[in-house]
Amino acid sequence: MAVIYSLLALSLLALANAQLQVVNGKIKITTVTTAGCGDTVNFITNQLEDAYEEYKEFLDIEFVPWGRTVQNADGTQTCQFGPNDCFANRLHRCVLDQLKDNQQAQMDYMHCEFSPPRPAYLQRSYACAAAAGLNLVTIDVCVATPVGQPLDAAAQAAAAEPMTIINFVPSIVFNDQIDVSLHTEARTRLKSMICFALAELPESGVTNCQI
Numbered sequence: 001m002a003v004i005y006s007l008l009a010l011s012l013l014a015l016a017n018a019q020l021q022v023v024n025g026k027i028k029i030t031t032v033t034t035a036g037c038g039d040t041v042n043f044i045t046n047q048l049e050d051a052y053e054e055y056k057e058f059l060d061i062e063f064v065p066w067g068r069t070v071q072n073a074d075g076t077q078t079c080q081f082g083p084n085d086c087f088a089n090r091l092h093r094c095v096l097d098q099l100k101d102n103q104q105a106q107m108d109y110m111h112c113e114f115s116p117p118r119p120a121y122l123q124r125s126y127a128c129a130a131a132a133g134l135n136l137v138t139i140d141v142c143v144a145t146p147v148g149q150p151l152d153a154a155a156q157a158a159a160a161e162p163m164t165i166i167n168f169v170p171s172i173v174f175n176d177q178i179d180v181s182l183h184t185e186a187r188t189r190l191k192s193m194i195c196f197a198l199a200e201l202p203e204s205g206v207t208n209c210q211i
Helices: 002-016 038-058 083-098 103-113 119-123 127-131 136-144 150-165 180-199
Strands: 027-033 059-065 171-174
Touching: 027 038, 027 150, 027 180, 038 059, 038 103, 038 180, 059 083, 059 103, 059 150, 083 103, 083 119, 083 127, 083 136, 083 150, 103 119, 103 127, 119 127, 127 136, 150 171, 171 180
Parallel strands: 027 059
Antiparallel strands: 027 171
16 A cells, blocks of 8 residues: 555656756746845755756756835835845846856855845845955946836846736746746755656756655
């Protein structure tokens, strides 16, 4: 009987992962973040970082630092966790744009921002941008640019549909296809999901996946 239950569990797992696909050798993971969110901290530090370190050659990572930000008619923004959230999200957008051709650098930067002491959000600090080797004058000009700049508009547009359908921060989207069930799974077992998806491709060399 135990064997039957084990086979049933594996069958259900396979069905659960059937929607997660590898597209042209990659799995794209888009994460809608906001700087002050504890759930975002947990996802990046406890799920995404481990999965990235294991499978980085198969992953296309994208961050959208917007969350529940509201663009007001008077040109200001209102963010879920207050002014520091708005400031840090803006800083994240500026830095990620500067690092857009370097996925490892983007991951390292977001690790810095979402690890203690969470410099941008808690200290309004450019420490993580400095650690990334960026020109702080360039970053400061970007951060000081009036609300409504192209980076804001792009993030607002990219976050709109995931936040409407998933309605959770972080919103996690695979391969540009919004799926609430995959988002929910990813919050607790992202590495396993990726492993099972890659294991379907013999050329990936990925085996020995664990639930």
